[in-house]
Amino acid sequence: MADLGLVVADLVVGLMLGCVFAVIAHGLNVIWGVTKVVNVAHGEFIMLGAYGAYYLNVYLGFNPVLSVPVDAAIGIGVGFLFYFGLLHRELRGKDTITRETEMVTLVATFGLSLILSNAALAIFKGDAVGIRWAPETLAAGPVHVPLGGLYVAISSVAIIAISDLFLSRTYLGNAIRAYSQDIGAAQLMGINPTRIAAIATAIGFALTMAGGALLTVWLPVGITPLIGATYAPISFVIVVLGGPGKMWGSLLGGLTLGILIDVLPAFGISASIAVAVAFLVLIPVLLFAREGILR
Amino acid sequence: MRIPRMRFPTFGPTLYGLALVMVVLGVATPFLPIIVKVQLINFLLFVGLAYALNFMTGLTGYVSFGHAVFMGIGAYALGGGIDRLGFPPLLGVILGAGLGAAFAVGIGLVTLRFRGVYFAITTLVVFLAAKNIVPEISELGGGSGIFMNLGFQPLAEFYTIWTIVVLEIGLTYWVTHGRLGYGLRAIKSDEDAAKTVGVNASRLKLILFGISGMFAGATGAVYAWTLSAVLPDTGFDITYSLRMLAMIIIGGAGTLLGPFLGAVIVYVPYNYFQTVQSLLGLQLAVIGALVLLIALFIPTGIVGTVRRYVPTLRRYVE
Numbered sequence: 001m002a003d004l005g006l007v008v009a010d011l012v013v014g015l016m017l018g019c020v021f022a023v024i025a026h027g028l029n030v031i032w033g034v035t036k037v038v039n040v041a042h043g044e045f046i047m048l049g050a051y052g053a054y055y056l057n058v059y060l061g062f063n064p065v066l067s068v069p070v071d072a073a074i075g076i077g078v079g080f081l082f083y084f085g086l087l088h089r090e091l092r093g094k095d096t097i098t099r100e101t102e103m104v105t106l107v108a109t110f111g112l113s114l115i116l117s118n119a120a121l122a123i124f125k126g127d128a129v130g131i132r133w134a135p136e137t138l139a140a141g142p143v144h145v146p147l148g149g150l151y152v153a154i155s156s157v158a159i160i161a162i163s164d165l166f167l168s169r170t171y172l173g174n175a176i177r178a179y180s181q182d183i184g185a186a187q188l189m190g191i192n193p194t195r196i197a198a199i200a201t202a203i204g205f206a207l208t209m210a211g212g213a214l215l216t217v218w219l220p221v222g223i224t225p226l227i228g229a230t231y232a233p234i235s236f237v238i239v240v241l242g243g244p245g246k247m248w249g250s251l252l253g254g255l256t257l258g259i260l261i262d263v264l265p266a267f268g269i270s271a272s273i274a275v276a277v278a279f280l281v282l283i284p285v286l287l288f289a290r291e292g293i294l295r
Numbered sequence: 296m297r298i299p300r301m302r303f304p305t306f307g308p309t310l311y312g313l314a315l316v317m318v319v320l321g322v323a324t325p326f327l328p329i330i331v332k333v334q335l336i337n338f339l340l341f342v343g344l345a346y347a348l349n350f351m352t353g354l355t356g357y358v359s360f361g362h363a364v365f366m367g368i369g370a371y372a373l374g375g376g377i378d379r380l381g382f383p384p385l386l387g388v389i390l391g392a393g394l395g396a397a398f399a400v401g402i403g404l405v406t407l408r409f410r411g412v413y414f415a416i417t418t419l420v421v422f423l424a425a426k427n428i429v430p431e432i433s434e435l436g437g438g439s440g441i442f443m444n445l446g447f448q449p450l451a452e453f454y455t456i457w458t459i460v461v462l463e464i465g466l467t468y469w470v471t472h473g474r475l476g477y478g479l480r481a482i483k484s485d486e487d488a489a490k491t492v493g494v495n496a497s498r499l500k501l502i503l504f505g506i507s508g509m510f511a512g513a514t515g516a517v518y519a520w521t522l523s524a525v526l527p528d529t530g531f532d533i534t535y536s537l538r539m540l541a542m543i544i545i546g547g548a549g550t551l552l553g554p555f556l557g558a559v560i561v562y563v564p565y566n567y568f569q570t571v572q573s574l575l576g577l578q579l580a581v582i583g584a585l586v587l588l589i590a591l592f593i594p595t596g597i598v599g600t601v602r603r604y605v606p607t608l609r610r611y612v613e
Contacts, residue, residue: 027372089591100594106358107544114583148385207599227376229533233423236416268444270431276424283417286409 003266005142009142010266011259018250018258022258023156023239024248025216026163026233027075027208034180034200034246036047036097037087037105041113043177043232044120045205047058047214049075050223051124064131064216064264065151078208079205083198086112091118091197095184120225130221148217155214159207164247180245237282243292252293256281304553308611317461324453330451334566338442339456341562344535345542345554346463347510350503352540353549354470356483357407357500358415361422362539365508367531368516371429373516374441374525379434379610384445388455388516396505398416403504405512407497410486425530440526442517456517464581466578467551475499483549493601506606508563511539534579541582545589547596551613560585 015243028042039045052071055060062070086108090101135147167173179196187193215222215231234257241256242249257278264274285293322340324332348362369391376382406417430438470476478499481489490496519525534541538561546557561582566579593600602609 038416060454099411103356103358104590104594106412106415107540107589107594110360110537110540111583111585111587111590114541114579115587116583117576118580118583122580134428143535198507231418233416237420240413273429278425279420279427282420283405286413286417288407 022254097182391516399508547598
């Protein structure tokens with residue numbers, strides 16, 4: 001039997017890790033849920049967000065939480081660029097997203113991810129960098145809670161809560177939801193599909209890059225141009241677990257992964273097997289609950 | 296007395312052309328300098344991988360991001376066969392092919408239930424799980440892998456991969472021109488409609504996934520043979536998944552010539568860039584740019600586009 005204190009400590013870390021997973025997957029969730037396009041280059045935009053936070057720290061002394069709004073603002077610009085450069089010609093004038101469009105965008109964003117990760121490798125070089133930001137640790141018995149991770153967890157939950165409120169309580173949010181449910185009917189209600197899709201993509205990118213900034217807290221010496229390849233699959237799994245387009249689904253999926261990865265080792269299972277298990281959870285979920293865990 | 300004219304079965308110019316290229320390579324290679332031999336082995340490894348993925352992604356339209364998992368299985372089959380069972384390398388490659396097919400059928404039984412993006416993500420997940428699990432198995436050398444000490448056997452390696460590629464080209468032709476081909480084209484355009492008219496879609500997909508896994512396993516085994524070692528990082532290398540996909544998208548998914556063409560286009564810059572200091576490391580970025588442009592503007596790849604817009608060449612390119 002595993003030591004209870006150890007399990008609780010791992011659970012706390014797992015919950016915080018789950019929150020950061022949730023926030024990096026959240027942007028993908030929004031874009032996938034609204035436009036039905038899966039951005040394979042998602043991980044590379046997380047990576048760009050992380051580098052954004054790193055350079056803000058180097059030149060302006062920002063800490064990762066402070067650089068979130070700046071990264072998000074950049075993300076909005078990048079999102080519009082992405083939408084009008086790539087998605088618009090695939091989505092324009094379509095009432096339903098066919099399998100063909102799905103495959104074309106999948107392959108196109110796959111090409112984009114190769115470009116971005118390798119161009120980043122040429123520009124940033126392969127050396128791992130990191131932000132030195134280490135607030136103190138709260139100690140409660142055997143459980144040590146790093147405050148940095150706690151701030152990130154709080155910001156993540158806040159971001160997800162705000163996005164949920166935005167989608168359910170504002171006019172623009174309702175328009176986005178209408179678009180995601182039925183493009184044709186939304187048009188009949190006077191909603192401009194291009195505008196909505198572009199805005200949703202921009203919001204998704206803002207969230208993605210903000211997530212990249214928050215992720216840097218967990219990578220004190222680990223920001224490299226290749227982190228996208230690690231965090232993109234994690235994001236895909238999280239979004240599928242929660243169900244694309246469900247805001248709290250990101251949090252649920254993220255916590256599932258975070259807890260599995262951090263708590264299983266406390267029971268004597270090796271860390272990489274825990275990662276494998278966390279990934280493979282996707283398959284039974286897809287088999288038995290195609291729309292994700294959240295109904 | 297009239298002598299009946301001898302008739303050859305007609306296979307079409309593309310197959311004859313590919314056969315000619317392969318025969319020339321097969322005959323000429325023993326006389327070429329060693330450096331060219333090594334280059335040709337590496338090139339044929341790319342061709343072998345491209346055709347392997349073409350069976351699945353090209354012919355059924357199911358995009359797989361995790362095909363390198365079968366390379367890894369093949370590589371470990373070769374390593375385990377040589378190191379633990381004392382196999383000769385060729386038997387190891389055959390074992391790799393068998394295990395590749397077996398795992399593909401096993402994995403396919405579950406993952407082929409998902410379509411489109413969900414299938415692509417599931418394959419990626421299976422790949423990552425395997426990559427994390429295999430280094431934990433101490434019988435397979437754990438994290439440090441298996442060193443085989445095979446020495447340098449360029450001709451044996453060359454003819455093994457050459458045979459694999461010839462089999463792949465032949466089988467691709469047979470599949471696309473036979474009864475299977477009708478069913479596959481139906482699945483690729485509309486799976487539900489195909490089922491309605493009596494195509495056994497799940498069985499066809501499983502067969503193709505098995506063939507695909509078999510050849511990816513065999514090619515992975517030959518790749519490990521050229522390295523004379525199996526390491527978790529070289530066995531399960533995601534960049535090979537990505538390269539496979541890039542090759543068939545550029546060349547033309549589901550065609551007979553496409554994977555070969557794609558392999559040339561991906562391999563030549565890949566090799567050239569490694570010799571030029573300023574371009575070092577940009578290979579995949581350039582390949583990515585090509586994939587992006589082709590996906591957006593000519594989604595059927597080079598072969599598909601030529602067939603569509605140049606009717607006079609349609610007879611020669613398929």
